[in-house]
Amino acid sequence: MRKTLLSLLFLILIGLLMANTFSAKDSPWDDGKSIDLVWEISPMAIKVEICRQDADEPKRVLLTCSDPSGSFRDNELEPNNEYHYQLKAYFQDDDLTLSASAQTRAQWFYMGKLGFLLLLLLVCGAILYYIQAARHGKEFFIRRIAGLDSMEEAIGRATEKGKPILYVPGISDLDDIQTIASLTILSHLAERAAEYDTEIIVPCRFSMVLSAAKEVVREAYLKAGRLDAYKPDNVFYLTDDQFGFVAGIDGIMLRRKPAANFFMGSFYAESLILAETGFATGAIQTAGTAQAHQLPFFVVTCDYTLIGEELFAASAYLSKDPQQLGSLKGHDFGKLVIILLIILGVILEILETSNLKEFIAGAIS
Amino acid sequence: MKSSAPLIFAFIVGIIVLLSEFIPHSPFNEIVSTLEGWFMIISGFAILLGQISLIRMNTHKIVHKLDNWQYHLAGLISFGLMLALGLLWGMQETPGILGDATGIQAWLGQKPFDYLFENAYLPLSATLFSLLAFFIASAAYRAFIIRGLESNLLMITAIIVIIGRTSIGTMLTGWLPESLHFWHFPNLADFIMEFPNTAAQRAILISAGLGIVGSSLRIILGIERSYLGGDK
Numbered sequence: 001m002r003k004t005l006l007s008l009l010f011l012i013l014i015g016l017l018m019a020n021t022f023s024a025k026d027s028p029w030d031d032g033k034s035i036d037l038v039w040e041i042s043p044m045a046i047k048v049e050i051c052r053q054d055a056d057e058p059k060r061v062l063l064t065c066s067d068p069s070g071s072f073r074d075n076e077l078e079p080n081n082e083y084h085y086q087l088k089a090y091f092q093d094d095d096l097t098l099s100a101s102a103q104t105r106a107q108w109f110y111m112g113k114l115g116f117l118l119l120l121l122l123v124c125g126a127i128l129y130y131i132q133a134a135r136h137g138k139e140f141f142i143r144r145i146a147g148l149d150s151m152e153e154a155i156g157r158a159t160e161k162g163k164p165i166l167y168v169p170g171i172s173d174l175d176d177i178q179t180i181a182s183l184t185i186l187s188h189l190a191e192r193a194a195e196y197d198t199e200i201i202v203p204c205r206f207s208m209v210l211s212a213a214k215e216v217v218r219e220a221y222l223k224a225g226r227l228d229a230y231k232p233d234n235v236f237y238l239t240d241d242q243f244g245f246v247a248g249i250d251g252i253m254l255r256r257k258p259a260a261n262f263f264m265g266s267f268y269a270e271s272l273i274l275a276e277t278g279f280a281t282g283a284i285q286t287a288g289t290a291q292a293h294q295l296p297f298f299v300v301t302c303d304y305t306l307i308g309e310e311l312f313a314a315s316a317y318l319s320k321d322p323q324q325l326g327s328l329k330g331h332d333f334g335k336l337v338i339i340l341l342i343i344l345g346v347i348l349e350i351l352e353t354s355n356l357k358e359f360i361a362g363a364i365s
Numbered sequence: 366m367k368s369s370a371p372l373i374f375a376f377i378v379g380i381i382v383l384l385s386e387f388i389p390h391s392p393f394n395e396i397v398s399t400l401e402g403w404f405m406i407i408s409g410f411a412i413l414l415g416q417i418s419l420i421r422m423n424t425h426k427i428v429h430k431l432d433n434w435q436y437h438l439a440g441l442i443s444f445g446l447m448l449a450l451g452l453l454w455g456m457q458e459t460p461g462i463l464g465d466a467t468g469i470q471a472w473l474g475q476k477p478f479d480y481l482f483e484n485a486y487l488p489l490s491a492t493l494f495s496l497l498a499f500f501i502a503s504a505a506y507r508a509f510i511i512r513g514l515e516s517n518l519l520m521i522t523a524i525i526v527i528i529g530r531t532s533i534g535t536m537l538t539g540w541l542p543e544s545l546h547f548w549h550f551p552n553l554a555d556f557i558m559e560f561p562n563t564a565a566q567r568a569i570l571i572s573a574g575l576g577i578v579g580s581s582l583r584i585i586l587g588i589e590r591s592y593l594g595g596d597k
Binding site for chain 1: 386387388389390391394404407408411412413414415416418419421425432433489490493494496497500501503504507508566569570571572573575576577578579580581582583584588589591592593
């Protein structure tokens, strides 16, 4: 009796070990556009083929491999749809077909972005705290940014020489935050230029930027009480084409010889062409961008360069508004948090623990 | 109301777009797609403003015969010519008002718009791009002039990377034994690019990212208003 039971258990165990399984499940914590497929079949299989079998579409092979067990994520699906899958395993002299189906469902949270959300909340919380503190009269020390302090010098020089100022708000459209940051700097610069009665030329690559820049410059002249000196034709559209735009600006620099050039915003391959031409004309040049690859070109060719975050801090720095200056302290707190996380991450990686890295990178879901 | 409406709109839209980054569920994705569509539509209308600005500025300079008015005339003629050719005979597969210009195509080998695009626009664009090579040389010369410790370090680093990225680097240090393979010029160049260079670039990117968070928050909360034209 005991012997029979043992044999039966052995057979069940073997059966379980040899069981061929194939399952399809909606991927958790996503936008309902993927399904996870998991399979485990006999190690005797020579080839495994997984296909998607939709009612109104021809059979589509998703994966061909020789692994007897594994998983695969089928992406770019439609949310709230039922998908049918078929696994075909080929053996030496036989084959096996397994089917599975699952419905995609969108969840209410991307769990993979939890680390990112917590960091964002921490940084935003700090910024709001410092803004609130500034509202209550607390004063913060903000380090000097030479590139922004030099604006007065540049405008003064242009005024003395009776030459215009050239301001290029980058080559990206209005949906780039660098362009928005650039327009906020333009607002301050145009106001100072209006006060000094110095002409400011603003060529734009995109029509949306043109509309915003026109409004910004006009309001700046109005604020300075010099609306009569505002020339709408000085803020103009050149062309959407990258190198056509550069050629146009180079032409302006060579013909009009501005005393001061400002390149603020998003720049790509044209950065050096612009800044070198400006250098050749002898203008005092200030650049600012968050494009890390273009920064070396600007550093070499311009008198002052706003590096990365300085471009975004410029408006707050120039306005001297306590609330905006408070937000800069929030940036500094964010930097401190990131420095601490980097140190902690390095220590954990040395200890061969990658949980923090996975959490921040969103690998844990 | 005129000044507060854009701020309210920026706040609502900003919050929705921010939430959609973390909420994959409907309707957030659809709202963001719709907003992107709106941006495209507004951009489409804005293109007209750009063209009007272009024509007005150039015409003004030509009519008043201001300095270098000839360049502006050339610009306007080019603009008008390409516009007319595109409208009349279309481009690539798209036919124009007068059809596909089969006769002209037989003569030129392609549509007039495409012919000018490939034989005038592309060479001009490439010419301007190629100027970069000369500008890099002149900028590098200025950057490498030894003035102090920093420029000295910069020059040494640059020489290592330049030599390491060319075949001469392998030739110069190829004789070094395997135990000193780190000191081979190509390996030194790779090390500089992979570690100090990447670390510095990431530092800039992280700080720029924080700047973007701060700027976005100031815009969403209406603290930063100068991009709208005024502070009040």
